[in-house]
Each structure stands twice: as C-alpha cells, then as structure tokens.
Amino acid sequence: MATRTENPWIRRTLIGIALLYLGLFIFLPLVVVFYTGLSKGLAVYFQSFSDPAALSAIRLTVLTALIAVPLNLVFGIAASWAIAKFDFWGKNLLTTLIDLPLSVSPVISGLIFILLFGAQGAFGPWLMDHGIKVIFAPPAIILATIFVTFPMVARELIPVMKAQGNEEEEAALTLGASGFQTFWRITLPNIKWGLLYGVILCNARAMGEFGAVSVVSGHIRGQTNTLPLHIEILYNEYNFTAAFAAASLLALLALVTLFLKSIVEYRYRAELKAAVRTENV
Amino acid sequence: MSIDVKQISKTFGTFKALDNIELKIATGELIALLGPSGSGKTTLLRIIAGLEKADHGEIYFHGKDVRTEETKDRNVGFVFQHYALFRHMTVFENIAFGLKVKPKAIRPSPEKIKAKVHELLKLVQLEWVADRYPSELSGGQRQRIALARALAIEPRVLLLDEPFGSLDAKVRKELRQWLRRFHDDLHITTLFVTHDQEEALEVADRVVVMNKGKIEQAGTPEEVYHNPASVFVLNFLGNVNLFHGRVEETKATKMYVRPHELTVSRNPISANSIKAKISFINPAGSVVKIDAQTSDGQLIQAEIAQEEYKSLKLKRNEEICLTPKNITYSEYDI
Numbered sequence: 001m002a003t004r005t006e007n008p009w010i011r012r013t014l015i016g017i018a019l020l021y022l023g024l025f026i027f028l029p030l031v032v033v034f035y036t037g038l039s040k041g042l043a044v045y046f047q048s049f050s051d052p053a054a055l056s057a058i059r060l061t062v063l064t065a066l067i068a069v070p071l072n073l074v075f076g077i078a079a080s081w082a083i084a085k086f087d088f089w090g091k092n093l094l095t096t097l098i099d100l101p102l103s104v105s106p107v108i109s110g111l112i113f114i115l116l117f118g119a120q121g122a123f124g125p126w127l128m129d130h131g132i133k134v135i136f137a138p139p140a141i142i143l144a145t146i147f148v149t150f151p152m153v154a155r156e157l158i159p160v161m162k163a164q165g166n167e168e169e170e171a172a173l174t175l176g177a178s179g180f181q182t183f184w185r186i187t188l189p190n191i192k193w194g195l196l197y198g199v200i201l202c203n204a205r206a207m208g209e210f211g212a213v214s215v216v217s218g219h220i221r222g223q224t225n226t227l228p229l230h231i232e233i234l235y236n237e238y239n240f241t242a243a244f245a246a247a248s249l250l251a252l253l254a255l256v257t258l259f260l261k262s263i264v265e266y267r268y269r270a271e272l273k274a275a276v277r278t279e280n281v
Numbered sequence: 282m283s284i285d286v287k288q289i290s291k292t293f294g295t296f297k298a299l300d301n302i303e304l305k306i307a308t309g310e311l312i313a314l315l316g317p318s319g320s321g322k323t324t325l326l327r328i329i330a331g332l333e334k335a336d337h338g339e340i341y342f343h344g345k346d347v348r349t350e351e352t353k354d355r356n357v358g359f360v361f362q363h364y365a366l367f368r369h370m371t372v373f374e375n376i377a378f379g380l381k382v383k384p385k386a387i388r389p390s391p392e393k394i395k396a397k398v399h400e401l402l403k404l405v406q407l408e409w410v411a412d413r414y415p416s417e418l419s420g421g422q423r424q425r426i427a428l429a430r431a432l433a434i435e436p437r438v439l440l441l442d443e444p445f446g447s448l449d450a451k452v453r454k455e456l457r458q459w460l461r462r463f464h465d466d467l468h469i470t471t472l473f474v475t476h477d478q479e480e481a482l483e484v485a486d487r488v489v490v491m492n493k494g495k496i497e498q499a500g501t502p503e504e505v506y507h508n509p510a511s512v513f514v515l516n517f518l519g520n521v522n523l524f525h526g527r528v529e530e531t532k533a534t535k536m537y538v539r540p541h542e543l544t545v546s547r548n549p550i551s552a553n554s555i556k557a558k559i560s561f562i563n564p565a566g567s568v569v570k571i572d573a574q575t576s577d578g579q580l581i582q583a584e585i586a587q588e589e590y591k592s593l594k595l596k597r598n599e600e601i602c603l604t605p606k607n608i609t610y611s612e613y614d615i
C-alpha cells in the first residue's frame with residue numbers, strides 16, 4: 001500500500017463531500033418517502049394498500065416480474081453461453097444488441113412496441129382482427145418490461161463464462177455426461193452467484209420500471225397500472241399519503257435488493273476471481 | 282484397444298493445424314506424441330476424443346469407425362493440459378463424477394462408487410485428499426487426481442495432454458516413472474503429449490514426432506534417436522553440431538554430429554579431427570559440457586565423461602582436437 005503523503009484535510013473534505021451528497025440525494029429522499037407515507041398514522045398507511053386500484057397495481061407488478069425475470073434468466077444463460085463459449089458470425093453484433101436497452105431511453109423502448117402492436121402499427125390490424133389486445137393491456141407491459149430488463153442477466157454472466165472457458169464441460173463430456181448433465185452439474189454450479197446477482201438486478205428493474213411501461217400502459221386504473229404508474233396517478237391527484245405509502249413499498253424493495261446484492265456480490269466476485277485464477281494455471 | 286488414424290486433416294480458418302495424419306496404435310501401446318509448440322498435438326488428441334471434428338479422414342477404434350460417435354460414447358479417458366478438475370466439487374466427487382452420470386440401468390450403487398473412488402485414490406497414492414477441493418491441491422496432486430478421474434470410467438483409451446507440463450523437474454521425473462509402471466500394470470492403450478524429448482524417449486514404447494501438423498517420424502525411442510528420418514527429428518531429439526563438408530573433403534553434403542559423439546583430445550587422432558579453442562566449460566552435471574570455437578568462428582558443442590575431463594585437465598582458451606565418432610549426413614539444413 002502506498003504511504004499517505006497527502007494532507008489529511010483534503011481526505012476529510014472529500015469524504016465529507018461524498019457523505020453530504022449521499023445524505024442529500026439518497027438518504028433524505030428515503031426518509032421523506034417513509035415519513036410522508038406514515039404521516040397520517042399506520043392505519044391510513046395500511047388502508048392505502050387495501051384500495052382495489054393499489055392491490056391491482058401490486059398484482060400486475062408481481063405478475064410482470066414473475067414472467068419477465070424467468071424469461072430473461074433463460075435468455076441470459078443462453079445468450080451468454082453462446083457469446084462466451086462459441087465463435088460464430090455476428091457475435092459482436094449480438095453482444096452490442098444485448099446492451100441496446102441500456103443505451104436507449106425507456107420511452108423509446110415503449111414506443112417500439114406501440115409501433116409494432118399499436119392500432120397503426122405493423123401487427124396492429126392483424127391483432128385487432130383476431131381480438132387480441134396487446135397495447136394498453138398487460139401483454140404490452142410485460143413485453144416492454146422484458147425488453148428493458150433483458151441485458152441484466154446476460155451482462156453479469158458473460159464475463160464469468162468467458163473466464164471459465166470450456167475445459168470443465170469438455171472433461172464432463174469425456175467422462176460420459178450428456179449435454180444436459182454437463183449443463184446442470186458443471187456449468188450451472190460454476191455460474192450460480194453471477195446468475196443470482198443478475199436475477200436480483202433484473203427483478204429490481206422489472207418491478208421499478210416506469211418509462212417504457214408508462215408509454216404502453218394506457219393508465220387504466222385497476223387494470224393496466226403497475227406500482228410505479230399507480231404512484232404517479234395518486235401523486236397527480238394530490239393524494240400524497242397514499243402515493244408515498246405505495247412509494248415506500250418500492251423503496252423497501254430497493255433496500256432489500258441492496259442488501260441481497262451486497263451479500264451475493266461478495267460470492268460473485270470470488271467466483272469470477274477463482275475462474276480467472278484457474279485459467280492462468 | 283487399437284486406434285487407427287487415417288488421413289486426418291484439420292484447418293482453423295486458413296491455418297493447417299493437421300495435415301494428412303496417418304497413425305496406427307496397437308492395443309496396450311504407450312505412445313509419446315512429441316513436437317514443438319503449435320505442431321498440432323493437442324488438436325490430434327481432441328479429434329481422437331471427439332472434442333473436435335476433423336475436416337477429412339477417419340478414426341477407427343478397434344476397427345470400428347467412430348466418426349459418428351459423440352465424445353460421451355467414445356469411452357476415452359482424457360487428461361487435459363490444465364487438468365480441468367471440477368472446481369466446485371471435492372476430489373471424491375470429481376473422481377465419482379463419471380460413475381454418477383451413467384444411465385440408471387448401469388450406474389453402480391453408492392457403496393460401489395465409494396469403493397471404486399477409494400481404490401483409485403489408492404492407485405494414485407492420494408487417499409488422504411478425498412475431501413479437499415482442487416484449489417487446495419498442488420500441481421502434481423491435481424495431475425494425479427485428473428488421471429484417477431479419467432480412469433474411473435475404465436476407459437478403452439487414455440489420452441494425456443502434457444500430463445507433466447507445469448510441474449518442476451523432480452516431480453516430473455517421479456511421475457514419469459510412475460506413469461511407466463502404471464501402464465505396465467494396467468496396459469491401457471495410452472497416447473501422451475509432451476514437448477520434452479527426454480520424457481518421450483524414457484517412457485514411451487513408441488515416439489511420434491510431429492512438426493507443423495505433420496508426422497515427421499514414428500518409431501521406437503532407439504529408432505528415432507539413432508536413425509532420425511529427418512533433420513528436424515535429429516535436431517529436436519537433442520543438440521547437434523553442423524559441419525559443412527569439412528570433415529571429409531570428398532563429401533559435399535552437410536554433416537551432423539551430436540555433442541557426445543565427439544572425441545576430445547590434445548592432438549589430432551585422425552584425418553577428421555578439427556582444431557578448436559575452448560570458450561566455455563560447464564563441469565556441473567553427469568557429463569562435462571564444452572563449447573569450443575574453430576579458427577573461422579564456428580561454435581562446436583561437445584560432451585565428455587567426468588573422468589576424461591579430469592585426466593585431460595582441460596582449461597578455458599586451450600587448443601583441443603575434436604573427432605567425430607558418428608556422423609549423420611544430409612542435404613538439408615536444420
């Protein structure tokens with residue numbers, strides 16, 4: 001470790017600024033959320049969740065996550081497997097495409113689905129003829145959520161899988177294991193922490209997504225509102241207590257995510273490090 | 282089980298990694314695949330195991346074409362260059378893996394698996410590491426566990442890719458002899474890769490020398506050492522001195538002489554003797570290594586016995602005479 005030669009005051013000032021910043025922009029808002037939510041007492045706080053619109057929003061949010069996360073889990077494993085372990089034409093393109101949802105504005109992500117499935121969209125008339133409602137209905141919300149969250153798992157897995165290489169899988173094959181056994185007994189255990197880490201991030205984003213979902217939802221109360229949209233509506237109606245009570249749920253989710261993330265991150269780093277180490281033997 | 286490799290070729294992009302390889306391996310043979318880095322040794326092993334597909338050619342196991350058989354059905358024991366032990370399993374689980382993934386109908390009972398694993402651990406003399414993880418083993422121990430794991434499925438063929446590659450000289454020597462004894466006991470057809478000529482010559486029944494994707498020569502250690510089929514083989518199997526038609530005036534070709542095939546004396550002992558000045562002496566070792574320079578600047582390496590060195594009382598910068606005992610003639614450069 002380098003010896004400290006800088007002025008201790010510089011260090012203290014920098015740390016002070018960082019802490020002040022954190023307090024102002026993260027801690028304070030969190031406190032405000034819970035404080036406002038609880039400002040009219042616990043009874044009112046819990047009352048706001050028994051409202052049918054609130055319940056429906058929670059249900060839709062959970063349903064969306066329940067569909068989007070497992071799908072992205074499967075997609076993430078398949079894509080990172082392909083990218084990390086095979087060479088094929090268009091690999092760089094695929095890698096870039098996976099990151100696309102992170103680099104475009106969520107609003108654009110939502111608009112893509114309107115353009116595809118909306119009344120004037122590419123598949124709109126066909127869907128209408130067959131009586132299938134996508135836009136302004138849960139299917140579009142789920143599709144938009146899948147779209148914005150699909151990089152989350154793959155991004156975590158690609159570096160782990162790249163570092164681990166193919167040798168253990170090949171060894172399993174020579175020992176008589178089938179492709180399925182190899183995946184289940186060798187590949188999956190080797191990536192489990194990275195996978196869990198990705199799933200946690202994916203879930204947090206799926207439940208908290210606002211922009212893309214807002215564009216395709218239509219904001220039909222009790223039908224197409226997710227929790228973040230529900231909060232916005234309550235807020236626009238000056239129903240601050242209920243808005244912040246609902247917001248506190250999302251804030252709680254964020255705290256739980258943060259907690260799980262820091263536990264898993266530790267194991268994930270170890271997994272990545274171990275992979276790099278054995279590669280260099 | 283015998284292996285028959287017929288006209289195997291393999292290209293990566295535009296690079297020819299294997300070029301028309303022909304190799305017959307008899308049942309129970311211990312073969313060393315010797316060659317410089319990048320000569321295609323690993324690629325050949327991987328094709329035999331089915332981990333890589335050849336562009337051309339056929340592979341027969343005991344007369345049966347195995348090209349359509351997948352790796353998992355070929356029943357080959359493969360030990361990888363970097364061991365490839367399963368990092369999340371203990372040594373016991375690593376060795377048991379091949380037995381546990383067998384179809385239910387032919388899978389041994391847990392007691393049988395346990396007994397088998399312990400038998401194998403005993404064979405590689407590492408019974409006491411059963412509960413450790415691969416990261417807790419030394420390189421030599423990992424090597425032997427990788428071998429035990431490959432043996433658990435009772436393979437018909439054993440393919441070892443530089444099994445002693447990353448070990449220090451002493452452990453290498455031990456394991457090398459251990460492999461020879463082990464092969465004499467079990468008699469599994471074995472193909473092992475090395476780029477250490479001493480290792481190949483000492484252990485193998487037959488040595489296959491590869492260069493640039495081709496087989497230069499295949500023969501017993503004695504054959505390849507004493508009757509090299511090409512200058513490459515001659516040079517690869519040990520140091521060699523090159524003379525340009527100066528030893529015998531009548532011969533216009535190039536002549537190669539190994540360092541230990543030179544007699545060192547104070548005075549010329551035949552018409553072939555060459556005068557040279559000693560530039561370096563290394564007396565540490567089983568033989569004494571001498572570098573000498575001729576008057577026109579050519580460096581010649583010689584090796585003589587310790588007693589001879591003592592009786593001649595050689596010193597640096599002294600004039601000596603070097604006389605070849607055995608010459609290999611060739612028209613090619615090394």
Ligand SMILES: Nc1ncnc2c1ncn2[C@@H]1O[C@H](COP(=O)(O)OP(=O)(O)OP(=O)(O)O)[C@@H](O)[C@H]1O
Pocket residue numbers: 293294296298316317318319320321322323324325476
């Ligand atoms: N998957 C691959 N893609 C492209 N080129 C490859 C691939 N595998 C091997 N090669 C090339 O084929 C050649 C032979 O490789 P191979 O691994 O068989 O050599 P080797 O004799 O085992 O060398 P070493 O002693 O260094 O292990 C090398 O030039 C290597 O770069």
Ligand SMILES: [Mg+2]
Pocket residue numbers: 322323324362442
């Ligand atoms: Mg190799």
